[in-house]
Amino acid sequence: MRIGELASRGGTTTRAVRYYESRGLLPARRAGNGYRTYDEDDLRLLRQIRTLQDFGFDLEETRPFVECLRAGHPEGDSCPASLAVYRRKLGELDALIGDLTAVRARVAEQLVRAERARDMLAAEAGAPDGPEPGCELGGWQR
Amino acid sequence: MRIGELASRGGTTTRAVRYYESRGLLPARRAGNGYRTYDEDDLRLLRQIRTLQDFGFDLEETRPFVECLRAGHPEGDSCPASLAVYRRKLGELDALIGDLTAVRARVAEQLVRAERARDMLAAEAGAPDGPEPGCELGGWQR
DNA sequence: CTAATCCTTGACGCCGACGTCAAGGCAAAC
DNA sequence: GTTTGCCTTGACGTCGGCGTCAAGGATTAG
Numbered sequence: 001m002r003i004g005e006l007a008s009r010g011g012t013t014t015r016a017v018r019y020y021e022s023r024g025l026l027p028a029r030r031a032g033n034g035y036r037t038y039d040e041d042d043l044r045l046l047r048q049i050r051t052l053q054d055f056g057f058d059l060e061e062t063r064p065f066v067e068c069l070r071a072g073h074p075e076g077d078s079c080p081a082s083l084a085v086y087r088r089k090l091g092e093l094d095a096l097i098g099d100l101t102a103v104r105a106r107v108a109e110q111l112v113r114a115e116r117a118r119d120m121l122a123a124e125a126g127a128p129d130g131p132e133p134g135c136e137l138g139g140w141q142r
Numbered sequence: 143m144r145i146g147e148l149a150s151r152g153g154t155t156t157r158a159v160r161y162y163e164s165r166g167l168l169p170a171r172r173a174g175n176g177y178r179t180y181d182e183d184d185l186r187l188l189r190q191i192r193t194l195q196d197f198g199f200d201l202e203e204t205r206p207f208v209e210c211l212r213a214g215h216p217e218g219d220s221c222p223a224s225l226a227v228y229r230r231k232l233g234e235l236d237a238l239i240g241d242l243t244a245v246r247a248r249v250a251e252q253l254v255r256a257e258r259a260r261d262m263l264a265a266e267a268g269a270p271d272g273p274e275p276g277c278e279l280g281g282w283q284r
Numbered sequence: 285c286t287a288a289t290c291c292t293t294g295a296c297g298c299c300g301a302c303g304t305c306a307a308g309g310c311a312a313a314c
Numbered sequence: 315g316t317t318t319g320c321c322t323t324g325a326c327g328t329c330g331g332c333g334t335c336a337a338g339g340a341t342t343a344g
Binding site: 075077078086104106108114118 | 249
């Protein structure tokens with residue numbers, strides 16, 4: 001299998017495959033004409049990389065998984081180093097989700113506060129001790 | 143006030159302040175010697191930018207807030223355009239948190255699965271129908 | 285034979301929010 | 315006077331994961 005087929009079967013591009021090779025993941029054998037040649041095992045490596053990338057793992061973080069597969073293990077996460085990456089990632093995700101949740105709460109708080117302030121100003125300007133706001137528009141009252 | 147004081151009081155660097163100016167936020171008056179000159183209102187603008195940046199807003203997303211302040215409103219979020227940014231951001235945060243939570247669940251699942259597989263292999267190799275794993279080490283049994 | 289489609293290496297582009305360095309001017313402290 | 319510390323503009327560097335040419339060689343379809 002050449003690089004184009006590998007890439008498409010792996011759900012990515014030839015550029016990405018060459019990039020992975022340049023990073024030392026996914027090395028390639030060469031045919032007589034200089035073309036890169038891959039087998040099904042390489043496809044498994046590539047798919048392992050893509051799966052973790054889709055999870056948001058850095059490329060470097062995929063290295064233990066790739067090396068685990070290349071060492072002959074049935075799964076990329078059959079090795080302790082891979083499990084350590086999983087655990088570290090879980091921690092990072094928890095921290096990130098926590099931070100984002102806190103930010104979300106603060107933004108929601110700001111929105112509510114700003115809306116209240118706006119409504120106060122509208123009530124003050126449009127009807128100081130007067131009727132309900134919007135009554136003078138009347139368009140929907142037909 | 144010159145740029146150094148503004149930056150430190152705003153909790154950032156002179157480089158960032160100049161960058162904001164180059165993006166059209168936070169314009170500066172100039173003293174006779176060419177130095178940038180700022181007042182307390184500029185500091186409020188800068189602090190508004192920093193607050194939103196700390197929330198993870200893009201610089202462009204701070205523009206409505208800054209323009210709102212420059213238009214004389216008491217708060218950067220006193221304008222409809224700012225509220226719209228708040229709401230859009232809340233949606234983005236919810237989507238992001240949702241995605242990350244889903245990823246977290248999948249990673250946790252992978253970890254559990256991989257740990258189970260590892261334990262199965264250990265039990266199979268270390269003690270196929272035999273005694274408990276670790277017993278032959280005995281170091282802690284003293 | 286030719287055109288179309290693959291493949292090769294090399295190198296620059298991108299994005300955002302600045303960091304960092306260069307070369308020099310202005311100002312205040314000693 | 316000179317050292318120190320602020321300021322100026324300009325321009326290149328950073329980070330990750332590739333995208334996108336450019337210029338050419340190999341293979342295959344017609």
